[in-house]
């Protein structure tokens with residue numbers, strides 16, 4: 001137990017010194033195995049983890065989904081999505097905000113990243129909201145919160161990472177995220193109704209679109225629809241595995257971008273290299289997390305922790321609630337990927353030993369990440385919007401996002417209380 | 432020099448990624464419509480993954496895109512941050528150069544054992560050496576970066592969540 | 593007291609984990625508790641890396657499939673050919689005996705102390721669709737296969753086979769990506785595909801097999817006292833082969849019982865089907881003999897014949 005605790009402490013210390021997390025985890029894991037098993041085993045195990053993670057076929061799902069999202073962002077599909085959502089929702093009070101959430105949900109169905117979703121929306125939705133006189137705090141809050149739908153509605157990078165480190169079916173995780181994602185979208189819209197009722201001045205309704213206009217707008221999103229149907233339909237319909245689906249989706253998105261003449265050689269190169277870089281960054285983390293987990297495996301920590309939890313005498317649900325509370329607090333100050341990679345080796349064995357479904361816990365983790373991404377002071381989505389919209393200060397963004405943080409904590413509570421929200425759909429699908 | 436490196440690594444990893452995508456696409460199509468999957472597509476994907484990951488690694492380090500805990504930055508004086516950067520680069524360089532040596536050695540062991548892929552019987556050793564070389568190259572990049580001021584990257588670039 | 597750190601990449605309830613634990617318990621019993629295993633909660637490595645993990649001392653004791661590291665083991669592929677035998681116990685005992693008789697075979701296991709060589713039970717054909725009764729049925733569907741000689745067998749039989757890890761079975765079959773898979777009976781339970789499989793076709797002696805090795809880190813073994821070495825040696829070889837083989841057989845029997853309860857049709861390959869398969873795979877044996885001789889095995893074809901005779905003897 002004590003060796004593992006020292007290990008965790010050392011990682012935190014190194015991370016605080018601004019050593020990249022991957023290097024901190026890898027180094028501590030290596031040192032830990034050196035101490036517990038010897039120097040040569042530590043070398044051998046490190047080499048093994050490096051080449052095995054590199055040569056792992058199933059992990060190709062990561063770069064392929066990232067690539068798909070990046071192609072889609074370049075193909076300009078987000079614009080059509082927003083137009084379609086606006087045609088249907090624009091005429092109500094706060095119509096643009098509603099349309100933004102709906103467009104985020106749609107975009108989330110083809111992009112696995114929250115930050116990419118928020119960033120894409122800032123280009124599409126913000127100018128319209130600015131023009132109609134929406135307050136900056138409301139519009140950035142909506143984009144930040146809506147963007148997080150990108151990781152709950154499949155595909156989702158964080159679900160893939162969680163699935164890989166916990167050996168949980170990615171197909172089931174994806175299916176599990178659909179209802180929570182739509183529920184979050186619905187509650188975000190409900191909260192927009194409440195907010196704009198109080199501050200109607202800053203969220204005027206738009207013009208009501210005619211039905212022919214609406215149909216035209218709907219026709220504009222056929223590209224998105226085709227991609228979603230092909231990827232998710234293909235995975236759940238028995239056409240291919242999740243890994244293959246990612247490759248199919250990326251190829252489909254590539255063909256779309258090509259067909260819409262959005263691809264020059266230069267853009268193609270940029271998209272590919274950017275996706276490869278994100279992949280390399282993630283794999284360095286995965287490799288390091290595995291080295292560290294191997295070290296923890298040699299310690300008595302997993303068993304000790306289980307015993308300790310059992311002796312606490314708390315009910316299993318209370319333990320989950322306590323975990324979630326810790327996560328929400330940690331999420332305000334920590335970068336979320338760091339938080340998940342550091343805590344999963346600790347929490348996951350407890351959760352499974354309590355008899356909970358790993359898929360359900362995965363959905364809770366995604367929700368936690370969503371909350372963390374928009375909870376000040378350290379929230380990636382907020383920072384990205386701040387960087388992309390130089391005219392809007394961080395303070396304004398912080399003010400706009402907190403109602404949505406509360407809404408998402410409420411959703412988290414619902415997901416904890418009603419596991420069926422996450423588990424019903426995967427139980428229906430043959431995955 | 433820097434441009435050349437960026438271009439080489441970018442082409443290497445980018446082309447490999449595109450190849451994985453195309454391979455998966457045609458493999459599935461072939462299996463469904465011509466009832467024959469591409470022989471060895473699985474192991475080709477694996478080999479190409481190695482190229483994507485380690486080909487892009489130098490670029491990740493060069494652009495400072497590793498996940499870091501930078502929340503303390505605003506509270507630290509400039510000189511301390513500079514000293515911190517030097518130490519961190521040295522540490523990263525040491526880790527990566529060590530890893531480069533380790534993977535080179537592992538490649539030699541693979542050659543000795545004659546380990547190949549299952550279907551196409553491609554020798555794995557060259558790919559392991561490649562990992563080692565690119566790790567070491569990334570280590571050298573960290574050393575070079577010691578003398579340079581840290582780049583201000585655009586927030587949100589290269590993130591995964 | 594000597595603690596042996598043992599690792600398994602299969603769940604604790606799997607036949608292999610159970611067998612390894614049985615071996616550990618026997619060691620503890622024979623040494624009155626002076627030697628015992630610490631079985632780690634998680635495998636120290638994924639399946640293909642296990643051989644090196646033991647060789648390099650990451651753990652002291654584990655087992656692996658030879659075919660997981662293609663190119664490394666050639667002589668051991670003789671235990672993967674079709675129609676070897678109907679019980680894992682007799683094949684394993686014979687495999688271990690032949691392995692110890694022909695130095696070239698143990699020499700392929702550089703850097704580890706071989707506890708025993710063994711195989712699982714007869715490999716069969718499982719499909720989610722109609723029964724497989726003839727060659728054409730094999731050729732018209734999409735199959736998942738693992739590593740090893742089975743690759744060459746499917747190629748020789750003209751099957752549309754894709755190499756995927758065994759752990760992907762459920763996803764591949766439930767989603768309909770693949771129509772069938774080649775596995776021993778127990779895998780129906782351990783990979784939870786017993787509700788998906790509609791038909792199983794068995795061949796007398798099995799359509800294929802998979803060769804395994806159970807091994808100990810050489811350094812760990814060398815450091816044991818003479819008495820401790822004796823305790824390990826006493827339950828290595830044939831004794832260990834029997835322990836593991838019996839567990840595979842036990843789990844196979846249970847799975848076959850489950851099969852009936854689930855209403856899975858059981859087709860037994862008829863004489864023509866068997867003869868067709870035999871005709872197609874015969875060249876593989878000569879090819880193997882050549883490759884094994886290049887690795888130092890003397891007279892490969894004779895060793896294979898000896899192996900078959902030894903299996904028959906062990907089966908009695």
Ligand code: NA
Nearest residue numbers: 108150153155
């Ligand atoms: Na998504």
Ligand code: NA
Nearest residue numbers: 331332372378
């Ligand atoms: Na946060």
